[in-house]
Every structure is written in structure tokens, then in C-alpha cells.
Amino acid sequence: MIHHPNKAFNSITVLIIIVLLVTVAAACGSTISMKQPEEINMADMSGHAGHVQGAGAGSPAVAASCAEMTEAPSNAPVKRFELTAAVTEIELNNGKKVEAWTYNGLTPGPELRVQEGDRVVVKLTNRDVLRGVTIHWHGVVLPCSQDGVAGVTQDAVWPGESFTYEFIAKHSGTYWYHSHQRSSQQAQKGLMGRLIVEPKASAFSYDRDYAVTLQKLEDRHVLTNGRAGGLALDAEPGETVRLRLINAYNRVQWMGVAGAPFRVVSMDGQDLNRPGLLEGQWVGIGGGQRYDLLFTMPASGKVRIYSKQEEKWSVTLGEGVEPEKLAKDAPVFDFTAYGKPKDDGITPDMNFDRTYTLKLGPVNINGNSGHQVPPLIVKEGEWIKVRFEHLVGGDEHPMHLHGHLFKILSKNDKPLTGSPIYADSVMLFEGDVYEIAFKADNPGLWMEHCHNLGHAFVGMTMMVNYEGVTTPYRVGTKSGNLPD
Template sequence: MDNGKTVDAWTFNGSSPGPELRVTEGDLVVVTLHNKDIEDGVTVHWHGINVPCSQDGIAGVTQDAVQPGEQFTYTFVASAPGTYWYHSHQMSSIQAKKGLLGSIIVEPREPSAPLSSATDVSALYQRMDSTVLLNGSAKGLNVPGKAGEQVRLRLTNGDNETMNFSVDGAPFQVIAMDGHDLHEPGLLDGDMIPVGAGQRFDLLIRLPESSKVVVRSESAKSLPIMLGSGNEPERTEGGKMFSFIDYGTPLKDDPLRMLKPDRNIELRLGQSLFVKTINGRSFHEIPPITAKEGERLLISIANDGGGDHPFHLHGHTFRVLSKNGIPLKGSPVFLDTLLTKKDEIYEVYLVADNPGLWMAHCHNLGHASMGMSMMLNYEGITTPYRVGTKSGNLPDL
């Protein structure tokens, strides 16, 4: 690493993070994974991209782990623009931390006028051997720019812990969460932005006249993101936490108002001794959610304790309806990873529109490896693959 430390890293194309993949909305994406020497096998999961189930990269569910000397080709259409990332889902808690991750950005085919001229910057955070890295570096990131120019900063949390970001030197907007645009986002000034493990937040910042803008996280103090030129601004202390409950504005003709769920489901995230649980059970003991194609599900997700639980659902985007019984009053919020804190309860709305067998788990991958992992299965769909030590497919280890 560029701080003088040496670590045993696993890489894509010789680097960690792997190459940033930039594609355009509607592109057919073809990626061939060659395993040179990862003894336990490897896969690639496209986090947040609603790929066909066969391309989801889950060892033992959608494919066998790719063994040394073997290869697997992933093919999917980049149907939705946004900020996403990829990582191995074979022994994910180990392999992602070892370095098998990277960013994938789907650019819109027709970018909106205010954003088409913005400087586009990706900032992927990961933790390797207890050191937090930014775009693979143990140093900060400097982005030059002139006063009046705009920067679109794509923050991706590839660590297992929540990262709280501050923005000093200029007001800003949160324009997208998990790759999905927010409607008419307002200006924020001094707010702290909590980004859960696996989540992505896009910030839009207009560079000021007299100073730089500095974006930093307490968990990555030595990794400031410096935007623009001039002097460093004073640090913001104790800003209020950003909340999407009343951020932005609602849609005038919101189709959700006309839709009713077909079924209600409750998921309670907790722990029992050293086991992380969903509804008091872990791993294969957790009954899967079984859905019919087209079914509309209202899912209650409650964090009963044991830390932050960023709940990630593969293959789908869900809409957040309420937090602690309070309906969202601002922009619609569509996510694939929902950060939940102790005693919080969320209601989310999910349309079962992507048939397959899908993982749903805490994206603190250590928690997933301790049992907080289950399945969303569609009726009539099976797999020839198997999870377990005999098959060598261990997606959550």
C-alpha cells in the first residue's frame, strides 16, 4: 500500500479495487472472470444491478465458484443508470476484505443538462488489514476544479461498518441513493451523511469562490476528498444526521398511491449469543420468502439489536415507505441496501418482478457469515447448484 505497509491482497486485473467499469445505459455488458490462483474459488456479484438470476454470481445458488484455471462469463444489460459496485460472493466476508471488489458506473444515455457538465468522481472505500483505503490508496483524493463548477461525487461504502460523511466548504445535494435519483433534492449545509455497508450516495457540490470543499469520514480521517482550490475550510462539528424521511419533494402523480400489497412479511434482525438472526433463526433455518411473479410484498424490517444492519436484497429494487411508523414525506426512495440501526423499523414495498433464487442478507458481511442471510425464492424455480463444504460453494463464509 502507499502508506508503506505490505498486505496479502487478492486482486482483479492486478489491483484492488479492480478496474472501474463504466458503461452506458442499455449496453450489453460481457465480463469474463478468469481465476488464476484463488484456491477456494471466486465469483463476481453485481451489487445493486438487477441482472438475470443466472448472472448474479452467488456460489452454490446461481453458479459453482470458479476454480483456479477456470473461467465464467457474465452477460447482462445495464438497464438502469446509477452507481453500483461488484465483489466476490464466494466466501464474501473474506474475499471482499482481501480486495476482490470494484466499482461499476452505468451512465445515462441522455444525461440531464445540469449534470452533463459536472465533473464525475468515484470514491470507493474498503478496509484491508484494518486500514481503510480510498480508491485503493491510504492517502486522500484531490480533485481540481474552478469556482462555479459542479462535482458529482459517487460515495461507495465497500467496508462492513457505517461511514458518516461531512461536507465542509459548500452546501450540497444528495441526488441519488443506491443508484436511484431523488426527486427535487434540496440544498444541505453541515448535515452528516450516513452511508451503510454496501450503500452508495451521489452528492452534487458546486465549488465555491474562496476555498476548497472537503469531504471526510470519521472512520477514514486520513482520507479527505479535496475538491477545487484555495484554502481548506473550517471543519463542521456535530451536524445533524441526514434523513430521507422528508428530503426532496413527492411526485405529483405517484403510482404507488393506487397499489395495494398482496401480502405482508415481517423480518426481525437480531442476535442470539454469537449468532446473527432473522426472526430468531440463522442461515438455512430461516424460512425463505416464497413469491409469485408479479406479487406485491409489503415487508417490515426491524432491527432488534446487535449493531447496524444494512439489509441487502439481490436482484430487486424496493421502495421505502416509512421509518418508525412515519411515512416518507419527500422524494420517493428506492434502494437495494437499507441501513437499519437499533430499534428502527422500516416498511418497504417490493414488486416480485425478477424471477429467480435471490439472497437477502446483512451487508456487514461478517454478520452475514454469522447467520443473517436468507433467500427470496420464486415459485417453481430450482437450482442444480449446492451450498456447502462438499460442493465448495460458500457464499457467506
């Protein structure tokens, strides 16, 4: 048989093109994806090829259903809301009209503000979104049944149906909500909003408190709190402002503060310990992440916060002299050495019950995709360490864990030296290695996935499953539950 070099070259070329198309599709949230399963029970994966119990596995816990894990009765103050998902033609402030999928006719949907300790009750009704909807409360620690993941914690809510969410806002901070049914499409179409849990007593004082969503509607319209061309907010010289930045887009945004020194006082809703003053640094906010900035308005009267990549994502506070922009090559904020240490007993060398390593490819985890990725198995009460390695190329991966807060232990095998960082996401660029730790103290079935939702769509998603927890729901084309 005669070897044909051109034929071999063409085969390799085709393979490279396919890989590039999948990678680009993941970044852009396009319709290229792995084949969807007909039906998968995301709780019953113990026989999965490559399944690893991990060190410290004991006898299985008594079976309990995620659907029955609800918030216990209490005397907490109740805050009630109603959100209706609908297909809506909206007119942007620049005069352009676009078909969006909205909550209460808005994108972002209504900002929900509650106080720490409140009982939050939200009735979701789907008017006419044919593919079904849910609400996932991004970053909120709540009972399994309230997590809003179609096919895992509930069925998708179909047109004409309703579902009521109920949970205690245990942790103050900046959060957001979005549909977790076909997330990569539905968030991009507009099904998202802000959830702010105000603290009983704040560690920081401020005169004004603003929350801002960075959004790309239909991957075309760059919106800041639903407005094209940036957002203007009131603030007077000498006032201190807390600005809560929510990156609801897939890609990292490098945000600069022009006109005033500032502090990063919170990441993913969790306050930092004794954060220092910063100036002239770009702050990288990954997809799904939230950063709260604190600054005092200058005598010149104006501060501008904007994205280095998409300057249309901007917030201008006050009136006065236009501040000088940051240099494109200005330093990058490093949270690993920011703020002051505080002993919490959680260290990289403490005893962990189970340790897992997740190797992140361009759009896969440990070489597998979606339901083919073995779940991490945990047991209530255990301490878990997860090592993320992003060493093989591709875009950044903001890895997000549902139902828990974790502590970031180390970066590139060097322990953090500043404030403890508690978060629900950690963003890895190519070459990064991070270790995180969490206590398995919230029984359920929880997603762990890249919050570049295009990556999740093509399979960069997996489960963290507690032993003995079951679900009556199913993921797949048969049920129509497709949570990305």
C-alpha cells in the first residue's frame, strides 16, 4: 500500500479544524455541542467508568432525596417576589430593538435585595419560553431542592407552569440568578438578574451601594445594567461608594478604576480581611464572578470603572473632570497576596478525608465531557481538597461549585499569603494550578462546571455527589431537562 502524504496531511488538517471549531464554539456559546443523552440519572453514577471514591470513604449514608431537602420552618422575616419568564421584544436605550428572554419583562431581571437571615420566597412562572426555565441562585448556599438545576434538583418549568423557591439568605454578599436550563443559551438571551444580601452589620462603611451587571445580550449588545453605552450613577465628592460588579458574561473582564484609589472588599460575595488600598491595577473578574470595590469620590468629582476589552462596559460616577485612563499594560490585581492573613484552621497540609485532581482541557475535565466525567463522591462531615490543573492550552476556566463556599488554599503550589479567600468560583488561566478546600456540610447533588457557559455546553461540567443522595429527576432529551 502506497502512503499518500497529502491524504495524511488532509486528515490532520481536518482534525485540527474540528478541534478549533469546538473551542471557538465553546468561547462564543454557539450551537456546537456533544450529543445529548436520552436519559441520565445524575445521582446514580457509582458504576461510572473511572469513578473514584477517594480516601476516607466509609459506608454509604442513608438514602435521601434531593427533592425532599428543603429549608426548615423558622421565624425569619419573609421576603416574597414573583418572577415571570417570557419572550419579550425590548427596546434598548440606543433605540435598537431585540427579542430577549426576560424576567418580568426586563433583562437583567429585577434586582432582589434582602437582608442576611431573611427567608426568601420566589415564585417563578414561565409564560412562554418553550424550552423551559429554572432559576439557579448563583453562589447562594441553600438546600439541594432549591438550586434550580433542571434534571437534577427539579424539572424545568414549562410554559404555563410555576415553581416556588424558598431559602434562608445565610450569607450576606453579592450574588446573581440565572436560568440553569440550557444555560449557555438562556443567560445569553437575557434570563438573569441580581440578588443582593445586605449584611446585618457591615465590616465596611459607605454612603452609596450600587450593584452592576455586565451582560452581553445575544452576544452582540454590550449592556451595563441593561443599558447600552455605559451607566451613569450619582455620587458626590467625599462620598464613599460600594460598587458590586457582576460579570454575567462568559469571558474574563479586566476592570479598571480611573479617578480614585480603591479597595477590593469582597470576592464572590465574601468579605476580605483588611484589604489594602490599590491604584492603577486591572482587576480580572471571570465569568460568573463578583467583585465589590470600595472607593471615595475625589474632589474632582468623577470616577470611571470600565473594561479593558469592552469599554462600552463602563460605570461613571459623579460629574466633573474626566479621569485619566489606566495604561493597557498596567499591573494586574493579585488576590493571593492581598489583605491580611486570618487563622481559620484551614491549611493546605491539614488532614483531608478525600483529595481529587481535576485536569482541565480546552473544553473537558480529566479527558471526559459532561455526563461522561466521573463525579466527585463525598460524605457529609468530610473535608475535601480539590486540585485544579489547567496546563494543556485553551481559554481561562472560571470553575464554579454549587451549594458550597470553598477556601482557595494555594496557587501554583504556593499558599496564599494575604486575606483568606472564600469563594464559589476560581478562575484558571493556562498554566495555573489551584488547590481549594471545602467541608461537605450541605448534602445534595451539586454541579461543578466552567462558568464560561459555552464551555459547559460542550461538556465542561460534572457533579459533586453526596453518598446516599438520590433524585427523582432525569437529565436528557427524553425529559427535556438540559442544564448545561
